[in-house]
Amino acid sequence: MPLVYDELRRLAARYIGRERAGQTLQATALVNEAFIRLVNERARGFQNRAHFVAIAALSMRQILVQRARARHAAKRGGAPQRVTLDDAVLADAGAGSGRAGEVDVLALDEALTKLAAMDPTQAKLVELRYFGGLTIEETAEALGSSPATVKREWAMARAWLKQALEGHQG
Amino acid sequence: MNRERWERLKPLFHGALEQPPHEREQWLRDASPDAALRADVLALLRSHDTAGAFLEVPAAVDPSDLHDDLDRQIGPYVIRRELGRGGMGVVYLAEDLRLGRTVALKALPPALSNDAQRRERLRREARAAAALNHPGIAVVYALEEFDGELYIATEYVRGRTLRAELSEGALGVARAHSTAIEIARAVCAAHDAGIVHRDLKPENVLRTDDDRVKILDFGIAQFTDHTLTQLTAAGAVMGTPAYMAPEQLLGQEVDFRADQYAVGVLIVEMATGRHPFATGEAAGAQMPDTLRAIADRCLARDPRERYATTRELLAALEASYRDSVKAGPDDSSERAGPRPAPAATFTPVWWWEFHQAAAAVVYGVLAIPLWNARVVIGGAIGRTVFLVALAAIIVSASVRLHLWFTSRFYPGELAWVRGRTGRWVAIADWVFALALVAAGLLVGDDQAALATLLISFGIGIAVVFLVVEPVTERAAFRAR
Numbered sequence: 130m131p132l133v134y135d136e137l138r139r140l141a142a143r144y145i146g147r148e149r150a151g152q153t154l155q156a157t158a159l160v161n162e163a164f165i166r167l168v169n170e171r172a173r174g175f176q177n178r179a180h181f182v183a184i185a186a187l188s189m190r191q192i193l194v195q196r197a198r199a200r201h202a203a204k205r206g207g208a209p210q211r212v213t214l215d216d217a218v219l220a221d222a223g224a225g226s227g228r229a230g231e232v233d234v235l236a237l238d239e240a241l242t243k244l245a246a247m248d249p250t251q252a253k254l255v256e257l258r259y260f261g262g263l264t265i266e267e268t269a270e271a272l273g274s275s276p277a278t279v280k281r282e283w284a285m286a287r288a289w290l291k292q293a294l295e296g297h298q299g
Numbered sequence: 300m301n302r303e304r305w306e307r308l309k310p311l312f313h314g315a316l317e318q319p320p321h322e323r324e325q326w327l328r329d330a331s332p333d334a335a336l337r338a339d340v341l342a343l344l345r346s347h348d349t350a351g352a353f354l355e356v357p358a359a360v361d362p363s364d365l366h367d368d369l370d371r372q373i374g375p376y377v378i379r380r381e382l383g384r385g386g387m388g389v390v391y392l393a394e395d396l397r398l399g400r401t402v403a404l405k406a407l408p409p410a411l412s413n414d415a416q417r418r419e420r421l422r423r424e425a426r427a428a429a430a431l432n433h434p435g436i437a438v439v440y441a442l443e444e445f446d447g448e449l450y451i452a453t454e455y456v457r458g459r460t461l462r463a464e465l466s467e468g469a470l471g472v473a474r475a476h477s478t479a480i481e482i483a484r485a486v487c488a489a490h491d492a493g494i495v496h497r498d499l500k501p502e503n504v505l506r507t508d509d510d511r512v513k514i515l516d517f518g519i520a521q522f523t524d525h526t527l528t529q530l531t532a533a534g535a536v537m538g539t540p541a542y543m544a545p546e547q548l549l550g551q552e553v554d555f556r557a558d559q560y561a562v563g564v565l566i567v568e569m570a571t572g573r574h575p576f577a578t579g580e581a582a583g584a585q586m587p588d589t590l591r592a593i594a595d596r597c598l599a600r601d602p603r604e605r606y607a608t609t610r611e612l613l614a615a616l617e618a619s620y621r622d623s624v625k626a627g628p629d630d631s632s633e634r635a636g637p638r639p640a641p642a643a644t645f646t647p648v649w650w651w652e653f654h655q656a657a658a659a660v661v662y663g664v665l666a667i668p669l670w671n672a673r674v675v676i677g678g679a680i681g682r683t684v685f686l687v688a689l690a691a692i693i694v695s696a697s698v699r700l701h702l703w704f705t706s707r708f709y710p711g712e713l714a715w716v717r718g719r720t721g722r723w724v725a726i727a728d729w730v731f732a733l734a735l736v737a738a739g740l741l742v743g744d745d746q747a748a749l750a751t752l753l754i755s756f757g758i759g760i761a762v763v764f765l766v767v768e769p770v771t772e773r774a775a776f777r778a779r
Contacts, residue, residue, distance in 0.1 A: 193358060232354065247305040255354065262357035285312050287354055288347035295346075 137188055183253070183271055186261025190238065193260070197234040233294065240293040244286065251286040254279060304336070311340045316347070374445045376404050376452070392455060395440075402440055403456075407449040418449070421519070425451060427494050428518035435485025437505075437515045456513045461501035461565070469572030469585075476590060476620050479566045481512040483613040486562060490555040490609045494518040497553060499561035500542040501568070541574055545600050556602040559612055563597025566590065589619035622646055625775070647774035648706065654771050655703040658763075659696040662731065666692055668752055672738040675746050684738050691731035698724050714776075725764075732761040 237259075245252035250272065257263045257271055269279045300308075311331055315323040323344060327337045372378070376393040382403060393404040407421075425442040432438075438454040461478075464470065470478060482504060489496065496503070496517050505513045544560035547553045567575040570586045575598060586594070593615050599605050606612040626646045666689060673685035698720045705716045735757030742750040 189358065232358075234358075247300060247302050248309075258357070259354050260358050281313055281316075284316065284347060285309065285343070287350050288312075288343045291350050291353050292343060292346040 137185065137192070182261045182263060182267070183257060186256045186263070190241075190256055190260040193234050194238045236294050237290065240290050243293065244289065248286070251282050251289075254282055255286050255290065258283060300339075307331075307333075308336060308340055308343070311336065312343055315340060315344060320348075373404065373450065374443055376402070376443075376450075378404070393452075395452065401455045402452040403437075403454070405451045405453065407451065421449070424494070424518040427492065431489055431492055431494060431517060433485055433488040435481060435512055435514060436489060436517050437513050439517075439519065451519055453515070456505050456507060456515065458505040458507040458513065461504040461506065461569070464506060465501055465568060465572065470569045472570050472585065472587060472590070473623075475566065475569035476616070476623065478506075478512060478569055479562065479590075480613070480616045480620060482514065482565060483562060483609065483616050485512065485514045486558050487609045487613045489514075489517050490558070495553065495555050496558050496561070497547070498542070499558055499565065501565065504565070544602065546602055554602070555609055556605045559597045559605045559609060560602075562612065563594045566594040566597070570594075587619075587623060589622065590616075593619065622648065647771065651771045651775035652703050652706050654768065655699040655706075659699040659703070662692045662696045662699075665735070665756060668749060668756075669735070669738060671746075671749055672742050672753060675749065676738070676741045680741065684734055684741065688731060688734035688738065691727045691734060695724055695727035695731060698727070717776075728760060728764045732757045732764070735760065 241252050241255060244255070254268055254272060257268045258265075263271065265276050265279050265283065268283075269276045272279065311327060314330060315327050318326045324341065327340060331337055331340075373393070375396045376391075377396060379392045379394055379401075382390040382392050390406075391404045393402055394400070395402050422442060425439055428439040429441075437456050440452040440454065443450045443452060469475065482499075486496065486499070494517055496514065498516065499514070503515045505515060507513055542561045542564050544553070544557040547557050547560075564575055567573070567586070570590060575594065593612070596615075597605055597612065606615070625648050669685055669688050673681040675681070676684065702713070702716060702720065706713050735753045739750045739753035739757060742753065744750075
């Protein structure tokens with residue numbers, strides 16, 4: 130786990146060094162690159178790629194949530210004497226929503242935790258698909274199930290999460 | 300919802316989803332007697348049908364999100380990402396929450412915090428630098444202290460360093476020259492305000508996205524950079540001293556002329572792609588002599604041999620730039636190989652200016668023999684010839700002096716003035732040449748010497764006007 134986490138951070142540092150920041154990367158690209166590097170280098174601790182991406186996806190989820198939380202805190206209480214010239218500027222700095230697409234990462238994280246209590250497999254699946262960037266087939270492989278099943282579970286998890294994020298949880 | 304209920308809901312959802320949309324409700328009614336559960340399933344189905352691309356695109360990650368320092372907030376500044384890391388400090392891209400503006404936040408070496416004297420100097424320099432207001436200099440916003448650590452917030456300039464540009468090779472003489480002028484302008488403004496950079500180098504010069512030059516770290520570079528602090532007790536330098544003036548390397552007192560030295564290095568490096576003291580083939584081979592001479596003077600070992608003021612250096616750069624534009628690319632800017640030093644002064648434009656001034660003087664002097672001729676010829680004819688010649692002298696000489704003056708002091712208007720006066724010069728010259736020849740013929744044998752003088756000058760002027768003048772004109776103004 131720390132290995133993957135470190136590797137993801139190291140990759141990010143490399144992107145920053147190349148002045149590629151400002152530009153966002155898809156989680157998929159980052160996870161893939163981290164995997165290739167770790168496998169090529171020395172990591173023998175992973176049973177297979179599926180095992181690796183499961184860990185990477187979890188790392189990614191934690192990183193994004195952590196980040197969103199920090200932004201949230203910065204917006205709310207971090208700067209007591211700030212002069213708010215334009216609320217849009219601060220909103221743009223991305224308090225809760227993070228930069229992960231249109232999705233509110235903090236709300237999603239919360240909903241995912243609730244989902245995990247009812248259906249751990251579906252929660253894992255969402256983590257792999259969304260934070261790990263895996264395809265249906267790759268997810269099936271990682272979870273040891275069939276693509277058809279993954280597709281069905283994905284549809285349901287997505288429906289429930291959307292409902293949850295819209296505020297009327299069933 | 301609890302797990303048990305979820306387990307009951309799940310097959311209903313999957314089952315209903317397999318039905319055509321309009322049959323789902325009926326199917327559910329048949330499948331389950333629990334109305335509340337059915338309502339939940341229907342709600343979930345509706346959510347499914349409207350989910351669109353929700354979560355279908357994987358999370359996007361800003362690389363800086365993965366960076367360690369990222370969650371940090373320093374005072375009112377939220378760190379966005381790292382811009383660079385040097386031997387002694389880190390530069391962040393940060394957002395000043397108070398004003399909502401983006402800044403470059405530079406952490407200063409911790410050692411500075413303990414040295415009261417240097418801190419005081421830093422405070423003074425930062426204050427002076429903050430007062431600098433020049434488009435070619437990145438603005439210093441603030442000197443901050445948080446938790447005993449010092450930071451400097453400056454304008455964040457988007458662009459490319461000169462170092463990056465040079466890594467692709469020389470800029471070419473014209474671009475190097477104009478860039479040198481922009482650098483010199485900024486440096487000059489700072490020197491006027493009494494601020495010395497002390498660490499000018501390609502890493503500190505940025506070309507912005509809209510093609511302007513901006514110098515970073517004016518006045519504060521000495522505190523943020525490691526070059527000076529890496530001087531060992533023995534005076535040996537551990538950093539890259541490539542841009543430091545000799546006196547700076549020796550650890551002596553440094554003034555604005557140290558910046559001139561650095562500008563000299565930059566000029567050579569931009570023009571040739573090589574450091575002036577790079578070993579191997581002559582680095583200055585492709586530099587025009589005037590630019591070479593300016594760089595050489597900047598690079599003088601003794602600071603007293605450099606420019607007395609940076610304004611003088613700027614003026615020299617600007618003048619030679621004007622000349623090289625006027626002289627055209629054939630003459631000074633792309634000429635390879637060494638030329639005798641004075642050649643740089645005697646550009647075609649110089650010759651053309653000389654021609655105008657000399658002609659005006661010679662025409663004026665010729666009024667004396669013409670007066671003699673008038674006395675010899677006598678009568679109305681003598682008077683007429685003299686007056687015609689005098690009128691021609693006055694017109695031609697004054698127009699030529701006007702051209703000379705314009706070329707010297709208002710080169711931008713020269714083309715316009717030449718176009719306006721060209722015909723007058725031609726008419727006056729022809730009239731003058733004819734008047735000289737006529738006077739010479741009328742004087743005749745009585746004063747053979749005077750006659751010969753007048754006739755030969757008449758013919759001479761005609762020849763010069765027909766042959767010599769067009770050549771100098773063409774040489775001087777080919778570029779236009």
